[in-house]
Amino acid sequence: MSLFKRLRDVTMSNVHALIDKAEDPVKMTDQYIRDMQEDLEDAEKAVAAQIAIEKKFKLLYEEQEALFKRREEQAHTAVQMQNIDLARRALEEKKLVEAKMNEYKASYEANKASADNLRVKLEEMRKQLNEMRSKRDTLIARYNAAKAQAEINKSLAGFNTDTAAAGLKRMEEKMLQMEAQAEASNEMTSRGKSLDDEFANLHRDSGVEDELAALMKKYENNGNS
Structure with a gap:
């Protein structure tokens, strides 16, 4: 099962439809809650891994950004000291660092956007799971009441007062x-x-x-x- 598949394929609206078709809605509800819990745990691991990647590129970007600023300052210092060769070397390295800095920045922003998206989906999963748990007792109570009513109706349907009177x-x-x-x-x-x-x-x-x-x-x- 791919990540967040249940979130995409099974919404709360058709969860109720699945429960209606089940022979035992109580077992169906409990099983669905267990499935959602497993999916949520998998999603939490995936989000954690994505956040780790995001932080890694952020750190690399910040390191290159700091180095970029340092080489720029060093170039200014070398020019002020009339050391043109040293200033040239600082500017050349600054250019290389800038390329890496921009690369890491792009990777950081892309991974951050992905992590943010996964955070939103994860929160949706948690919300749905909490909603299902909170409704479980109500669903079970309604199911038991309906089941009892059905049994009573079945008994009443088989009870014929004319037959009983004739028997008496x-x-x-x-x-x-x-x-x-x-x-x-x-x-x-x-x-x-x-x-x-x-x-x-x-x-x-x-x-x-x-x-x-x-x-x-x-x-x-x-x-x-």
Whole structure:
């Protein structure tokens, strides 16, 4: 990936479009933040290298500029001392130094312009990364809310009140049927008693009546005495 490619190719506007298409926008957002962080680190290294080049040419330019001024002053001094040969040599070297000085100055200005441009782009990357980080929680909250709403809507779509009511009615009818069957079973059990069972019950009933009559007679006798 070339330097600042993500900054050129992926703007904040289409980041949102990519997130909308993602199956998991949360993971997409986190991955994009990690990618941006990596790109930012690469960009910072590149900018640092460019600044180092800028400073190098600035130093070379300043050295030649200082030497240029010194040779010019020396030429003036030599002329004042009437040392024409020395003055000539100083001016000749001054001319050579001037050529180098202009060369270094041009290189310094070009590299400074490049470094300044990279500084601006780097600041844009930092701004976008900070913006993405600050919006992450909001994006995640909105995604979770939308996901929950979708689940609720899905559940509501599958919930049919008519079907539920019909099912409840069928359950009531089934219970009535079971109760009727139980009642009918009790009647059949009663009807199924044998003749011996009925006579046994009859004897049991007469025994109670006999005991009751004996008690009543006892208390009648006590009352007469």
